Amino acid sequence: xxxxxxxxxxxxxxxxxxxxxxxxxxxxxxxxxxxxxxxxxxxxxxxxxxxxxxxxxxxxxxxxxxxxxxxxxxxxxxxxxxxxxxxxxxxxxxxxxxxxxxxxxxxxxxxxxxxxxxxxxxxxxxxxxxxxxxxxxxxxxxxxxxxxxxxxxxxxxxxxxxxxxxxxxxxxxxxxxxxxxxxxxxxxxxxxxxxxxxxxxxxxxxxxx
Amino acid sequence: xxxxxxxxxxxxxxxxxxxxxxxxxxxxxxxxxxxxxxxxxxxxxxxxxxxxxxxxxxxxxxxxxxxxxxxxxxxxxxxxxxxxxxxxxxxxxxxxxxxxxxxxxxxxxxxxxxxxxxxxxxxxxxxxxxxxxxxxxxxxxxxxxxxxxxxxxxxxxxxxxxxxxxxxxxxxxxxxxxxxxxxxxxxxxxxxxxxxxxxxxxxxxxxxx
Numbered sequence: 001x002x003x004x005x006x007x008x009x010x011x012x013x014x015x016x017x018x019x020x021x022x023x024x025x026x027x028x029x030x031x032x033x034x035x036x037x038x039x040x041x042x043x044x045x046x047x048x049x050x051x052x053x054x055x056x057x058x059x060x061x062x063x064x065x066x067x068x069x070x071x072x073x074x075x076x077x078x079x080x081x082x083x084x085x086x087x088x089x090x091x092x093x094x095x096x097x098x099x100x101x102x103x104x105x106x107x108x109x110x111x112x113x114x115x116x117x118x119x120x121x122x123x124x125x126x127x128x129x130x131x132x133x134x135x136x137x138x139x140x141x142x143x144x145x146x147x148x149x150x151x152x153x154x155x156x157x158x159x160x161x162x163x164x165x166x167x168x169x170x171x172x173x174x175x176x177x178x179x180x181x182x183x184x185x186x187x188x189x190x191x192x193x194x195x196x197x198x199x200x201x202x203x204x205x206x207x208x209x
Numbered sequence: 210x211x212x213x214x215x216x217x218x219x220x221x222x223x224x225x226x227x228x229x230x231x232x233x234x235x236x237x238x239x240x241x242x243x244x245x246x247x248x249x250x251x252x253x254x255x256x257x258x259x260x261x262x263x264x265x266x267x268x269x270x271x272x273x274x275x276x277x278x279x280x281x282x283x284x285x286x287x288x289x290x291x292x293x294x295x296x297x298x299x300x301x302x303x304x305x306x307x308x309x310x311x312x313x314x315x316x317x318x319x320x321x322x323x324x325x326x327x328x329x330x331x332x333x334x335x336x337x338x339x340x341x342x343x344x345x346x347x348x349x350x351x352x353x354x355x356x357x358x359x360x361x362x363x364x365x366x367x368x369x370x371x372x373x374x375x376x377x378x379x380x381x382x383x384x385x386x387x388x389x390x391x392x393x394x395x396x397x398x399x400x401x402x403x404x405x406x407x408x409x410x411x412x413x414x415x416x417x418x
Contacts, residue, residue, distance in 0.1 A: 036332060038247030119328065123245060161403055164395070167388045168381045168407045175380020186373070194370055198377045202411035 021059050024049055025073060028066045033112045037067060037120040067120060068128045074113055075135050077106060082142045092149035093156070093205045099142065100173065100196040107176045108188035115177030140166050147203060156204055169199045230268050233258055234282060237275045242321045246276060246329040276329060277337045283322055284344050286315060291351045301358035302365070302414045308351065309382065309405040316385045317397035324386035349375055356412060365413055378408045 027048040031040050042063050046053040060066045085099045107114050124132045144166045150156040173195060180191060201207075236257040240249050251272050255262040269275045294308045316323050333341045353375045359365040382404060389400060410416075 036247060038245060119331070122328070164400065164403045165407060167384060168404065171384020171387060172377045172381035172411075174384065175376060178380060179376045191373065194373045195377065198374060198411050201413055202381075202407050204410055 017059075021069075024056060024059050025066070025070050029070055029113045029116055032067065032070075032120065033116045037063075037116075037123055042066070064124060064128065068124055068132070070113065071117055071121065071124070071132060071135075074110070074117060077110075078103070078139065081106060082138070086142075091155060092146045092153060093200065093203075096143065096146045096150070096203070096205075097196045097200055099146070100169075100199045101192045104173060104176060104192035104195045105188045107173070108180055108182070108191055111177050111180055111182065114174075118174055118177065140170055143170055150203075150205075160204065165203055169202055172198065172202070226268075230278075233265060233268050234275070234279050238279055238322045238325055241276065241279070241329065242325045246272075246325075246332055251275070273333060273337065277333055277341070279322065280326055280330065280333070280341060280344075283319070283326060286319075287312070287348065290315060291347070295351075300364060301355045301362060302409065302412075305352065305355045305359070305412070305414075306405045306409055308355070309378075309408045310401045313382060313385060313401035313404045314397045316382070317389055317391070317400055320386050320389055320391065323383075327383055327386065349379055352379055359412075359414075369413065374412055378411055381407065381411070 024045065028045045031044045031048050034040075035044070040063070042056055042060075043053050045066065046056050049056070060069065081099070081102045085095055085102065088095060088098060090098065121132050121136070144162055147156065147160065147162045147165060151158055151160055151162070176191070176195070180186075182188075186194075233254065237254045240253045240257055243249075244253070249272070251265055251269075252262050254275065255265050258265070269278060290308070290311045294304055294311065297304060297307060299307065330341050330345070353371055356365065356369065356371045356374060360367055360369055360371070385400070385404070389395075391397075395403075
């Protein structure tokens with residue numbers, strides 16, 4: 001009963017807080033992406049949101065935490081994609097195709113944020129650095145697992161170098177922010193389709209019927 | 210005659226100067242790679258070379274010029290590879306294989322420098338930025354040309370998306386510094402061989418006999 005009352009009392013401010021946090025993170029993506037993380041300041045993020053710098057410290061304790069929180073949001077989205085693909089009733093290579101389709105679509109729709117990640121993740125330090133590194137491994141790990149499963153069920157030859165193949169296709173996909181522009185000739189769905197085809201060909205999947 | 214005398218007089222200092230420049234650039238690769246370009250200082254490069262900061266300004270006029278000169282050295286090496294491959298008497302896809310073999314070998318043998326390039330090229334500004342951007346296009350352009358030639362001679366189907374395929378394989382190759390370590394299980398030649406196989410498979414080349 002006491003809990004219910006507290007929830008009712010705090011619900012509105014909490015939602016406002018969450019929206020404001022999201023707004024702060026979006027502004028930080030833009031500022032860090034434009035200036036580079038090292039050169040950017042919390043002041044510039046505050047200016048972009050239109051608040052005093054002091055108010056930002058209600059949401060984050062440092063510039064580094066801001067960067068980590070941006071990465072954190074992206075990581076949750078990526079994890080959700082992996083979990084959804086894992087739950088599909090498909091063979092390993094079809095799961096790989098589905099993963100590339102969904103992941104590239106997400107990338108294409110969040111291109112600045114993803115680009116920022118690949119440029120700046122090294123600059124996270126201390127405990128958070130360990131966390132970021134562990135997460136990077138999750139992406140490689142998911143592709144690696146699917147390739148290994150594909151070998152195990154006979155979809156790929158046992159001679160496949162799972163590790164190098166994983167690095168190759170993950171890097172290829174991660175290169176999307178280097179060139180993709182949302183208003184270019186290809187939609188997110190079209191570029192995802194091409195990346196899925198290229199990936200399946202690279203790993204040596206038999207051509208689709 | 211006058212020219213010959215001048216050459217004789219300046220030869221030794223010029224060579225010394227060139228060696229010292231190379232030493233300065235190598236030290237700068239290391240410092241920039243370790244600290245990130247924005248956070249690193251010319252002072253730290255001077256400390257790494259073991260000279261006073263003032264002496265560095267005999268060789269370079271600014272931190273940015275130092276970064277550009279590092280990129281410049283790498284670019285010359287890369288251009289030399291492209292020109293050598295272009296001159297080979299091979300079909301387009303065999304040239305692509307040869308290019309990947311040589312390029313990845315070079316990357317693997319110069320991993321810090323290449324990694325630095327991919328992290329920091331965006332931070333070059335002004336006139337030099339234009340130069341760096343033009344050069345980036347040369348790498349994509351070379352792969353793109355070979356893929357187009359492969360279509361023209363019937364090695365690849367006309368339906369190949371040359372542009373997206375180029376971005377995909379160039380990004381895959383450029384990801385090498387993310388994982389490759391010179392003292393790991395694979396030699397530069399071995400990793401180059403795997404990357405060549407993966408690239409030829411990705412673009413849809415028929416399997417080798």
